[in-house]
Amino acid sequence: MTRTSTSRRTFLKKLAASSAVTAVGTTALGRNHFAIHRTAAPSRVVSPNDKIRIGLVGAGIIGFIDADTALKVPGIEIVAAADVYEARRIRVKEYYGAHVDTYVDYRDLLAREDIDAVLLCVPDHWHSTMSIDAMKAGKAVYCEKPMTRTVAEGLSVVEAAAETGVVFQVGSQQASSILNQKARDLIDAGAIGPVNMVQTNRGRNTSLGAWQYSIPRDASPETLDWDRFLGSAPKRPFEAIRAFRWRNYWDYGTAVAGDIFVHHFTAIHKVTNSIGPTRIQASGGLRYWKDGREVYDIIAGICDYPETENHPGFTLTLATNWVSGGGDLTMFRYVGSEGTIEVDSRGLTLRQVGITDKDEHTPEAVLAGYNSVYTWSEAQREEFAKWFMANRKGPQVAPPMKGETRYDVPDGYDARFDHFANFFHSMRSGTPVFEDAVYGHRAASPANLCNDSYRQKKIMEWDPVEMELLS
Numbered sequence: 001m002t003r004t005s006t007s008r009r010t011f012l013k014k015l016a017a018s019s020a021v022t023a024v025g026t027t028a029l030g031r032n033h034f035a036i037h038r039t040a041a042p043s044r045v046v047s048p049n050d051k052i053r054i055g056l057v058g059a060g061i062i063g064f065i066d067a068d069t070a071l072k073v074p075g076i077e078i079v080a081a082a083d084v085y086e087a088r089r090i091r092v093k094e095y096y097g098a099h100v101d102t103y104v105d106y107r108d109l110l111a112r113e114d115i116d117a118v119l120l121c122v123p124d125h126w127h128s129t130m131s132i133d134a135m136k137a138g139k140a141v142y143c144e145k146p147m148t149r150t151v152a153e154g155l156s157v158v159e160a161a162a163e164t165g166v167v168f169q170v171g172s173q174q175a176s177s178i179l180n181q182k183a184r185d186l187i188d189a190g191a192i193g194p195v196n197m198v199q200t201n202r203g204r205n206t207s208l209g210a211w212q213y214s215i216p217r218d219a220s221p222e223t224l225d226w227d228r229f230l231g232s233a234p235k236r237p238f239e240a241i242r243a244f245r246w247r248n249y250w251d252y253g254t255a256v257a258g259d260i261f262v263h264h265f266t267a268i269h270k271v272t273n274s275i276g277p278t279r280i281q282a283s284g285g286l287r288y289w290k291d292g293r294e295v296y297d298i299i300a301g302i303c304d305y306p307e308t309e310n311h312p313g314f315t316l317t318l319a320t321n322w323v324s325g326g327g328d329l330t331m332f333r334y335v336g337s338e339g340t341i342e343v344d345s346r347g348l349t350l351r352q353v354g355i356t357d358k359d360e361h362t363p364e365a366v367l368a369g370y371n372s373v374y375t376w377s378e379a380q381r382e383e384f385a386k387w388f389m390a391n392r393k394g395p396q397v398a399p400p401m402k403g404e405t406r407y408d409v410p411d412g413y414d415a416r417f418d419h420f421a422n423f424f425h426s427m428r429s430g431t432p433v434f435e436d437a438v439y440g441h442r443a444a445s446p447a448n449l450c451n452d453s454y455r456q457k458k459i460m461e462w463d464p465v466e467m468e469l470l471s
């Protein structure tokens with residue numbers, strides 16, 4: 001459990017209070033979005049005509065994807081990259097050009113004055129340290145999710161972001177997705193009534209999906225700086241499997257909750273205008289991928305979101321199964337009393353059926369349907385039928401069926417591109433980012449607390465306003 005000192009607490013309280021308000025903002029793309037939980041005005045603003053020079057830290061799977069996406073935004077140039085593994089540094093030069101300087105130590109990259117922004121695409125155990133170092137070096141930071149691994153790390157990043165005032169955005173593209181904005185607009189317009197439940201389900205049935213990423217043939221302490229990989233993690237002899245499948249070990253990764261659930265929390269908080277749950281519990285186990293990993297391959301989480309002035313009370317269920325024999329099954333559903341919104345990768349489906357008491361008016365349903373009447377004696381059934389027909393409320397009331405409506409994003413739509421465009425727009429214009437450190441902390445913490453609940457076998461009590469773990 002993390003408790004903060006009195007002065008730190010006062011500081012964080014002020015921060016939490018100022019950032020609990022959401023405001024409407026306009027994005028780089030000209031759409032009207034809700035700007036998220038602004039903490040401080042960025043001090044380092046790039047002129048609209050200037051090129052933004054970026055440095056990539058961590059040239060792994062998402063490092064290349066993020067850098068490619070960033071470079072699609074006009075006016076962006078990559079000038080440097082840092083990685084502890086040699087073949088990835090070489091690959092950076094092969095792919096982006098020999099002019100891109102590469103480093104083993106990310107601090108050499110941060111020391112360069114000509115770099116405006118860094119993309120932090122490293123394993124989770126490096127996120128807080130590198131974010132803080134980069135912010136202190138005056139760089140704008142795009143830090144991959146989950147922002148941090150613990151509440152304490154999260155608070156440190158929140159504090160550093162507020163103190164330095166640089167542009168800091170967590171790389172959870174859900175925050176910029178037009179699909180989530182559409183879901184929010186529909187909910188705000190009452191399309192599904194008050195949200196009472198959110199359900200997510202994710203299944204995978206492949207070894208790569210279960211994080212058995214390939215290990216290069218030359219992996220060794222000669223080609224990979226193991227000490228720099230470990231950082232603050234416990235010292236141990238080199239193990240290639242840990243370096244290249246770090247997600248499977250608690251010292252470096254955050255398991256499925258930090259990897260996947262955090263995207264869900266980011267999306268749900270945007271769509272429902274929530275700052276987080278108060279009770280968090282999870283259970284699961286390692287059932288199939290017993291390759292030496294420490295983390296589970298199946299987990300289910302339950303979170304309570306009590307009513308606030310921003311949203312009604314609702315329950316969240318999260319289930320993830322890397323041993324899903326039915327294939328890659330994914331579901332993301334907002335449920336309200338008037339309908340549901342199901343979000344998928346290409347769009348969303350709004351189903352409006354509503355709650356109906358039509359059965360109460362129907363002799364077929366009440367007297368002969370799936371009801372308790374048929375279990376009574378003849379005499380009781382007759383007496384009840386007479387009473388029912390004399391007292392029934394009138395003709396059958398049709399359910400308020402409004403049908404099914406589908407919204408698709410345009411072909412080729414990429415929320416990650418929007419997220420980068422919004423990040424660079426913030427750097428150029430000073431407008432709020434779409435997922436700042438406070439938002440990132442409020443998304444990462446419940447995800448990480450799912451892990452704590454699973455590992456400690458207890459319900460975690462979280463205060464999303466004060467951003468404090470209560471028990």
Ligand SMILES: NC(=O)c1ccc[n+]([C@@H]2O[C@H](COP(=O)([O-])OP(=O)(O)OC[C@H]3O[C@@H](n4cnc5c(N)ncnc54)[C@H](O)[C@@H]3O)[C@@H](O)[C@H]2O)c1
Nearest residue numbers: 058059060061062063083084085121122124144145228229
């Ligand atoms: N937003 C998304 O959709 C998304 C998708 C995938 C991954 N991610 C996040 O991105 C991060 C990276 O994931 P990945 O799948 O690309 O991992 P990866 O293992 O493919 O890449 C990580 C890279 O970081 C390097 N590295 C490790 N320690 C380093 C250090 N101290 N200094 C410099 N480089 C270091 C590794 O050598 C490797 O090249 C994770 O936090 C993950 O959660 C986000």
